[in-house]
Amino acid sequence: MLALVSPALLVILALIVLPVGWLAWQSIYHDGFTVENYRRVFTEDIYWRSFALTFEISLAVTVIALLLGYPVAYLANSVPKGWSILILSLVVLPFWTSVLVRAYAWLALLQRTGVINQFLRYLDVISEPLALVHNTFGTVVATVHILLPFMVLPLYATMQKIPGDLMQAGASLGASPSLTFFRVFLPLSLPGVLAGCTMVFVLCLGFYITPELLGGGRTVMVSMLVSRNVELYNQFGAASAVAVVLLLSVLAIFFVVSRFISLDRVLGQK
Amino acid sequence: MTRISPARIALYLISALVLLYLILPVLIIAPISFSSARFLTFPPPSFSTRWYQQYFSNPAWMQATRVTLTVALFTVVIAAPCGVAAAYAISQSKLRIMRLIHMALLLPLVVPIIITAVGIFFVYAKVGLVATMPGLVLANVMLGLPYVVISVLAGLQSFDPAQEMVARSLGMNRLRSFFAVTLPQIKSSVIAGSIFAFISAMDETIVALFISGGQYQPLTKRMFTALRDEIDPTIAAISTLMTAASFLLVLAASTRQKKAG
Numbered sequence: 001m002l003a004l005v006s007p008a009l010l011v012i013l014a015l016i017v018l019p020v021g022w023l024a025w026q027s028i029y030h031d032g033f034t035v036e037n038y039r040r041v042f043t044e045d046i047y048w049r050s051f052a053l054t055f056e057i058s059l060a061v062t063v064i065a066l067l068l069g070y071p072v073a074y075l076a077n078s079v080p081k082g083w084s085i086l087i088l089s090l091v092v093l094p095f096w097t098s099v100l101v102r103a104y105a106w107l108a109l110l111q112r113t114g115v116i117n118q119f120l121r122y123l124d125v126i127s128e129p130l131a132l133v134h135n136t137f138g139t140v141v142a143t144v145h146i147l148l149p150f151m152v153l154p155l156y157a158t159m160q161k162i163p164g165d166l167m168q169a170g171a172s173l174g175a176s177p178s179l180t181f182f183r184v185f186l187p188l189s190l191p192g193v194l195a196g197c198t199m200v201f202v203l204c205l206g207f208y209i210t211p212e213l214l215g216g217g218r219t220v221m222v223s224m225l226v227s228r229n230v231e232l233y234n235q236f237g238a239a240s241a242v243a244v245v246l247l248l249s250v251l252a253i254f255f256v257v258s259r260f261i262s263l264d265r266v267l268g269q270k
Numbered sequence: 271m272t273r274i275s276p277a278r279i280a281l282y283l284i285s286a287l288v289l290l291y292l293i294l295p296v297l298i299i300a301p302i303s304f305s306s307a308r309f310l311t312f313p314p315p316s317f318s319t320r321w322y323q324q325y326f327s328n329p330a331w332m333q334a335t336r337v338t339l340t341v342a343l344f345t346v347v348i349a350a351p352c353g354v355a356a357a358y359a360i361s362q363s364k365l366r367i368m369r370l371i372h373m374a375l376l377l378p379l380v381v382p383i384i385i386t387a388v389g390i391f392f393v394y395a396k397v398g399l400v401a402t403m404p405g406l407v408l409a410n411v412m413l414g415l416p417y418v419v420i421s422v423l424a425g426l427q428s429f430d431p432a433q434e435m436v437a438r439s440l441g442m443n444r445l446r447s448f449f450a451v452t453l454p455q456i457k458s459s460v461i462a463g464s465i466f467a468f469i470s471a472m473d474e475t476i477v478a479l480f481i482s483g484g485q486y487q488p489l490t491k492r493m494f495t496a497l498r499d500e501i502d503p504t505i506a507a508i509s510t511l512m513t514a515a516s517f518l519l520v521l522a523a524s525t526r527q528k529k530a531g
Contacts, residue, residue, distance in 0.1 A: 001363035005371050008356035008415055015412035016377050019389025026392065068288045075285040090289045094296050096520045098473040100490055101509040104497060105295035108302055108506070115298065148292060178277065206382025208476055213497055223384040230388055230480070240392075243385045250382060267379060 020247065027240035037241035047225065047242065054222045057140060057211075058204035064144050065151040065200045066193065073155035073192075088156065095149040103213045106142040107133060110214075134216025142210040147203055151196040154265065158192025159185075195265045198257045202250050222246050296513065303506035321507040330492065331508070338488040340403070342471040345410040350464045352411070353418025354456075358448070360419075361426040375419050378412055383476045386413075391480040401483035409477045414467030421466065425459025426452075458526040465523040469516050 027037050041047045076087040094102060109115045110133035117129040132138055162185060170180030208223035215221070220228075222242060229239035254263060306318035325331050360372050378386065390409055391400065399405030429452065437447035453460070475490040482491050489512070493505055 001359040001365065001368075004355040004359035005368075005375075008352040008375055008419070009371055011352060011408070011412050011415060012374050012377060015390060015393075015409060016381060016386055017374070019393045020381060020385060022392050023385065023389045068284075068291070071281055071284045072288050075281055087285070087289065090293055093517075094292050096469065096516045097296050097513050098475075098490065098509070098516070100473070100475050100493055100497070101299065101513055102295050104493075104501075104505055104509055105299050107497070107501060108298060109295060145291065145295065148288075177275065202382075206384050208384045209494070213494075223382070226384055226388055227480075230391065236392065239388060243388055246382060247385050250380070254380070267376060 023240040023243050026236055027244050030237050034237075037237040038245075040238055041241050041245055046220070050220050050222055050225045051245070053220065054205060057136065057143070057219070057221065058201050061140055061143050061147060061204045062197050062201045064140070065148050066197060068144070069148055069151035069155055069196065070193075073152050073159055076152075076156050077159040088152075091149050091152045094145065099146055099209050102146060103142055103210055106138065106145070106210075106214060110138050110141065133214050134218075136215065136219045138214040138216070139211045139219050139221075142214050143204060143207055146210065147200045150199045150203060154195035154199065155189065155192040158189050158195070162188045191261050191265065194257065194261055198253065198266050202253055205250060206246060299506050299513065300510045302503055303510045305503065307503070321503045324504045325507050325511075328504075331489075331504070333485060334487055334489045334492045337403075337406075337482075337486055338472055338490070341406050341410055341488060342468045344407045345414050345471040346464045346468045348407070349411045349414040349418050349467045350460065353415050353463060353467075354422050354453075354460055356415075357419045357422035357426060358452070361423060362431065372419075376416050379416050383413075387477040387480045390477060394481050400481055401486055403486050406478065406482055406486060406488065409481060410471040410474055413474060413477070414470045417466035417470060418460075418463035421459045421463030422456060425456035429455050462523040462526045465519045465526075469519055472512070472515070 028034065072087065072091065076084040076091075079087070107114070111117070112129040112131070114132070116132060117126075120126045121129070132141075166184055166188075167180050170184050171177070175183070206223055207221060208227065211219050211221040212224055212227075215224075223246075226239050226242050226246070229235040229242065254266070257263070257266060303321055304317055304319065306316045306320065356371075356375060360368050360375075394400045394405050399408070433455075434447050434451050437451045438444065442450065473490065474488075475494055478488050478491045479494060482488060489508065493508060496502060496505055
């Protein structure tokens, strides 16, 4: 049996375990052991500002995705099967479109001469085009769009398991629909909320394409810090240290979340 | 009779807007790609296929397309058998280390892709795999493996291993009984997993940005560079074709999965 897993395991060891191990080694060793790279990450302005910005954006994206995703998951859960299949198909449809293609679509929609600005000017709502992209706003709009399915799917899976008679029981005992929702349904859906939020937050921490293409160079997220240190400045040690700190943040989040819910629940969705 | 409450109406309205937000970007690309305008305008001034002509007549785009299709094909050819073998072993073996191995095989989904990309770049730089075809294929095999493993494991869950025991008790060896009894029953999930691995390789951008170069640049890398420099509706034409390809493949995969039950 071990022989059967060995080709796959070898690929994983050579192409992800070894490279990540290499990064970790490179971050502490350069002609002798050094903590210089980590000192820079934790003391120099551009590094910790970028980490702070990345956590802020990830938090904003997670909250927005939850606020947008919860009603959709709730609706998909409460309508007849045919409708819920339709709703869920619309949710996963963009999921299978390349991230790059969607970044391009958002550029087309949001730029100064883009669809939305032209439409608003046509309606005479605005006289000057709005700056919707090449800033943090554009990054957040496109990132939420890409990560929303990761929120809706675990939410829906959890809501599916909430027995419908519980709500009826609440209603028959005289509780108003909103009271049954807040006292019965919402608490029971919390594991799904946690699973969805974890996935969205963690994926957002490492996001690269949307901030790079839609951030206009000002929204420097951690992933861009890594790539710039490699491609522009040849600062391999610094890039590695940033990558290690990012990876440790992700693992720490998974560890904390696994205390509350099974990680299968978080990773269960593709 | 139930009266539709205001809360219900608000729910419908919000959900409709969110769904519109989700699909609008996917729907906007095709009209732009068929527009005659040089710059992005919507609605398009007139119908034209010039951006498609430009794509098909440009040797650089064509070369990139060949690279993408070759990489995706080789990725599936390697990742599918490796993934099926691994999933089979994980589902059959009771060794405790298998749980750990199972988790290791899902690592590509957990480690932020930018970290994987930079790490692979450093390793490839040492062994001379940067800007090569084998380097690109290997990286995509690693990224595609989880899709095959997850899909096949799900397929094996609804398969009764006793059937294979019967075949073996009737004198077939393990290998033959796998191909004669097990594989036909999990075929659908194998195909679905392979299709997802293919799409993943076709869409992969970040690792390619770091490790590909020269004549072995996939479509996504060229598109990314083009998007950073100057936006040209040729990208819309390519995007439309890529999206159409993905959707057809997903459709094929989901009908497969439905058959699997």
